[in-house]
Amino acid sequence: MHVIDTPEGFTPEALGEIFEAPVTGVRWEKVGSGQIGACYRLRLECADGAGGVPRRLVAKLAAEDEGARAFLWPVYRAEVAFYRDLAATVDVRTPRCHYGAISDDGTSFVLLLDDLHPAVQGDQLAGCAPERAAGAVANLAGLHGPRWCDAALLDLPWLNAVGDDDAAQLGEVFGPAVETFVERFDGRLSGADVRTLRESAAAIAAWVVGRPERFALVHGDYRLDNLLFADDGRVTAVDWQTLGIGHPLRDLAYFLGTSLTPDDRAARERDLVGVYHAELERYGVTGYDLDACFDDYRFAALQGPLITVLGCAYGTPTERGDRMFLAMAARSCAAIRALGTLDLV
Template sequence: MSSDGSQTTAIPLHPDDITPGWLNGVLGPVLSGASIDSVTVIPVGTGQTGATYRVTASYTQRSGLLPPSFVVKLPSQDPEVRQRVALGYRSEHAFYTEVGATLAVPTAHCYHIDLANDGADFVMVMEDLAPAVQGDQINGCSTGQASLAVEALAGLHGPRWCDPAWLDFGGTTMPRADADIARGMGDLARFAADTTVERLGDRMSSDDRSTIDEAVSWVPAWLLLEPERYALLHGDYRLDNLLFDPGCSRVTVVDWQTLTVGLPARDLSYFIATSFGAADRSSVEGDLVTAYCDALRSHGVVDYSIEDCWDDYRVGMLQVPLLTMLGFAFSSATERGDDMVLAMLTRGCAAIRELATLDRIEQRS
């Protein structure tokens, strides 16, 4: 990569623009008089809506406090995807600049974040959490990993549970639904479902296609349930967006591009259902829902019973097909992406049927 030492803070459009000069410009206070004289930029991950790189730095006069590497996140290199998900980049920017510090969810340290052109241009420089490893969405997770994840999720929801400020939070990708938004989301969900079923074809079972068709019809009513119980949602709280330290000692939550405000258990349902096959889920979900509810109490949420939490968990399962299909319909196609979406939808549809989610939505509507 370039060894140009000239400093600039312009947002890089491509990985070749992540130069020593650019890093020196945006990391000046962190470097404390040292400078970066060369970098190696290597792609990491297989994100469908962004491009992430590990940047290894060589320093002049490096102190032991300076990290040997960073992770830099840029928008998708596909111009069409870049424009479609600009709202997501704005959402991530809002999380790190406005609200992250007010919550108790474990996140990576952000050294620098910036955006321009209404979010189409975006960059974030964050700590490199290696040797932590990304969760495996297709293979699923252990109960130990799941326990860490639900405790971390309570740290997102609990500290500002039902905070009225969320109702005016401008950084959300999908704002809290009113009747008009709910109808629009219903139409969008139908389009995403048709696109998903067409792309996956016969790989989807007839039972799952039927479940998706019925589930989509309930999206507008579902979005309007329990308006008095809300929190900031991650929106896409799943294994691919979690990093686990060796020995499963700690979890870090990443990718804040799908923020919304709504029924908190939607995040919980989405995580548990997409992380386990049907048999494993049914054996662990009771303990995980209880652990989440207990963790909320440690953050001051004392008026939320385990019975209400379990019922919200059942209802929240509609998050699985909604978010999975929206992400799939509006992102670049990859072989792993197809396999991952199929696994998530298969698991989510099984949970919807087994937990009688659609019946419960009808009863509560």
């Protein structure tokens, strides 16, 4: 399939060939910061009778920087393969993918997705009300439940579970990343959060391979900035570049731990874990009671500092990004202490 590598490649002729219908005009504008890839909003003009052609699309392409592409090709492959191979096998709400293609070396790709306007992106910095979080939690169960402990996932060559060697390497990387994070935000982190981050770093290698008896597809970065909220309460998840196989409760603990204030989380997390568990049962997950689910939720809370610290380490610094990472770190560290997570590793 043809890979359109630049926005200038979205010509009426190219899109007409993709949709097998006449497209008479295309307008595009760049959206987002483009740290990992480039994102564009397309508006299509079509001839009469081209009813199957969407008038609005979001196009995702590889990063403009060639050096970044060479480093990021595994995440490009994961997102294209998710839409191609897995999206139809789960029930999580995602944008409809009209077209996807990737180069042989993985450094160039294109995805044409539904533009979900007027749905509104969540705000990681502002946080989320528990009532709104319930829809996101139910949607998350739609990712995990249909392929819960499905051994066929382990046969996908591009989707690997973390092994002991990977865990050891993560431990070697995460410890220094925590120290860099602590140094960068000196004076802006509480002493308790610094201790929790360092204790999490010491435990991360054992944690990431812990409790292997339960696994599923894991989004990896299921948080407010990667969710779209519609007026009717429907929640849609985007940005599938961090997809992997792992303990499914990591996504839930990460979402609740970084998206709710500590007070809201403490007051409502049992109810929200209950919403998630009820959805799992609806998808046919058996032999897994609510107490076991909540215990796994407690165990999984290290996903918060893991993704926060690494995201900060490898992302382009911005003023909003710094405030966001600090909020996520403080919220997730508070959750780890309140839930006694480190005692479970």
